[in-house]
Amino acid sequence: MVPLGVEAPSENETSKPTPRVGRLHGLSIIGMAISALVGIATVLAFITISWPDGLGRYLMAILVFSIVGFMTSASLAVFSAARDTYPRHSRRPPSNE
Secondary structure, three states: OOOOOOOOOOHHHHOOOOOOOOHHHHHHHHHHHHHHHHHHHHHHHHHHOOOOHHHHHHHHHHHHHHHHHHHHHHHHHHHHHHHHHOOOOOOOOOOOO
């Protein structure tokens, strides 16, 4: 939608290059997906199958570790996305010593 009396931006002004997603960000998203799938499978296995006494505890331990892994991966994804938002300068400015 263009306001009346204002020219639409040209093709060159609107096309900005999309930033490249960092490797750490991609790996942390994959970690989130794997942790979520392991957690869902663990909960479904715990609910649907009648496990002997000791195995239910192991399933709950796996669930807790998948939750911790998911939260760790999510925080890495957020921080790496924030880091990739701003351009990095390859050279430091000269100091005034």
